[in-house]
Amino acid sequence: MNNRLKILRAERDWSQQDLAERLQVSRQSVNAIETGKYDPSLPLAFRIAELFGLKIEEIFASATKI
């Protein structure tokens, strides 16, 4: 699954640690999601979407679509 997390984070000038604290997850989690090594659960994907004020599909997309 591809995602725009790194871009969205950079637009807000947040470090991975900043985003991790806002999401209440580890920095390793943010890094793993950004690099595509880990796909978040649906509840975490919703939390990410709510944090950025976007829909889930505006952040995450199927690897075959992008």
Added chain:
Amino acid sequence: MPAYRSPAVRRYFIRIVVLVVLYLVTLFAAVRLFRADAVHGIAAYGLAILPAIPVIGVFWAVIRLLVEEPDEFIRLLHVRQCLFATGFCLTVMTVWEFLQNFDLLPPGNGGFGAAFFWFIGLGFGGLYNKLTVGTAGCA
């Protein structure tokens, strides 16, 4: 870069320290009493099993960590580590058993049982996570 330490990980380390101390105390006591030929009958069975209880406690502590860890990615790393350890332990014990069955290794295990190899496997599991996902988890 700060290492990730959730309250669940902190509780895990406290439990491990307590259990290791209990293991050393009970093992020391059991060895001393058996060498002195001080216990017999049913009490001997109880004393022999006593050092196993903290080891079983470590299994419990690991499972509690899987239950209590709030970060889903870190929890996944712990689960992968445990699965790696289980596979490693079963492989070593199976190979060892067959070598013994064909008298290529002497009987007995010299005190290195399944738990020992499972704990070694946890270490390799952390390394496996580091190599494949880029992080071992909390360490």
